[in-house]
Amino acid sequence: MTDSALTATTGRHTSHGDTAPRHGRFRSGTGALFVTPYVLFLVVVFAVPLGYTLWISVHRFYFTAPGTHADAPWVGLANYRDVFTDPVVGRAFLNIAVFLVINVPLTVLLALVLASALNAKIRFRTFFRAAYYLPYITASVALVGVWQFMFGTDGFVNHLLGPHAPDPSWLVNSHLAMPMIAFFVTWKQLGFFVMLYLAALQNVGAELYEAASVDGAGRVRQFFSVTVPGVRPATTLVVIYAIITGANLFSEPYLLTGGGGPDHASTSPVLLMYQKGIEQGHPDFAAALGVVLVGFVLVISLAARKLTERGN
Numbered sequence: 001m002t003d004s005a006l007t008a009t010t011g012r013h014t015s016h017g018d019t020a021p022r023h024g025r026f027r028s029g030t031g032a033l034f035v036t037p038y039v040l041f042l043v044v045v046f047a048v049p050l051g052y053t054l055w056i057s058v059h060r061f062y063f064t065a066p067g068t069h070a071d072a073p074w075v076g077l078a079n080y081r082d083v084f085t086d087p088v089v090g091r092a093f094l095n096i097a098v099f100l101v102i103n104v105p106l107t108v109l110l111a112l113v114l115a116s117a118l119n120a121k122i123r124f125r126t127f128f129r130a131a132y133y134l135p136y137i138t139a140s141v142a143l144v145g146v147w148q149f150m151f152g153t154d155g156f157v158n159h160l161l162g163p164h165a166p167d168p169s170w171l172v173n174s175h176l177a178m179p180m181i182a183f184f185v186t187w188k189q190l191g192f193f194v195m196l197y198l199a200a201l202q203n204v205g206a207e208l209y210e211a212a213s214v215d216g217a218g219r220v221r222q223f224f225s226v227t228v229p230g231v232r233p234a235t236t237l238v239v240i241y242a243i244i245t246g247a248n249l250f251s252e253p254y255l256l257t258g259g260g261g262p263d264h265a266s267t268s269p270v271l272l273m274y275q276k277g278i279e280q281g282h283p284d285f286a287a288a289l290g291v292v293l294v295g296f297v298l299v300i301s302l303a304a305r306k307l308t309e310r311g312n
Contacts, residue, residue, distance in 0.1 A: 056287035079288035092269045102182035104242045115197030133191035144255040174265040181252050200234035236308040240301045247297045269293045
């Protein structure tokens with residue numbers, strides 16, 4: 001009986017030992033199956049276009065009609081040299097720097113303050129949440145029309161200000177054009193970032209606020225001592241997303257300032273890529289500029305991540 005029991009027990013252990021690897025292989029295969037579509041998406045949508053862009057950037061490349069072929073000779077870093085020596089490119093990156101300095105801090109501050117207010121039990125809370133989110137889902141062309149009505153040369157704001165209105169006006173002023181675009185984008189996208197912070201605030205325990213209140217902390221102290229540290233991961237996401245969005249600015253300067261005016265004061269790198277690559281027929285220059293922009297965004301995003309995660 002003892003030998004039989006030992007044999008049976010050994011058999012069961014052997015069976016479990018054989019089953020565990022099979023379960024592990026099954027789970028690994030299932031995970032790979034679910035991950036494969038996203039990997040293919042990344043390869044097709046990001047990796048292949050980026051690789052093709054790198055190839056174009058080191059060749060003298062021209063767009064051709066369907067069915068025709070044109071030689072694309074190797075030029076090495078010549079396109080990158082043209083990018084770094086073009087004063088318009090430098091102005092475009094300076095414009096984006098101005099945009100980010102205004103847009104990113106303003107977005108983080110307003111979104112977090114509004115999310116904290118909308119997270120409280122106030123009347124018409126659902127209405128206010130929808131009202132702040134509405135501009136984000138509204139077509140940019142429609143919102144640009146509203147902004148032109150407000151800040152155009154003969155706009156509503158200038159009529160209110162009268163002789164105190166800026167001359168030249170807001171959107172045709174070389175000093176005000178880019179800040180106005182930054183304010184426009186902040187207002188348009190604010191609802192999305194408010195929703196991100198609202199989701200993050202659900203993970204900040206109410207007991208933390210109660211403990212802070214018992215210790216004598218007022219609402220302002222609770223905001224800086226409990227809310228801000230509690231949503232720091234969301235802040236990192238908001239900052240990086242705002243940087244990426246700002247670096248890819250196109251439709252706003254194209255529509256608001258007539259294609260980057262006045263005198264390239266609101267030109268963005270992506271808008272310049274369109275002008276150089278499509279309108280002027282230099283896709284190799286545009287490709288090199290795109291690669292430089294990717295590097296710029298990576299560096300700024302990594303620096304912002306280090307800064308916002310400091311103290312975690």
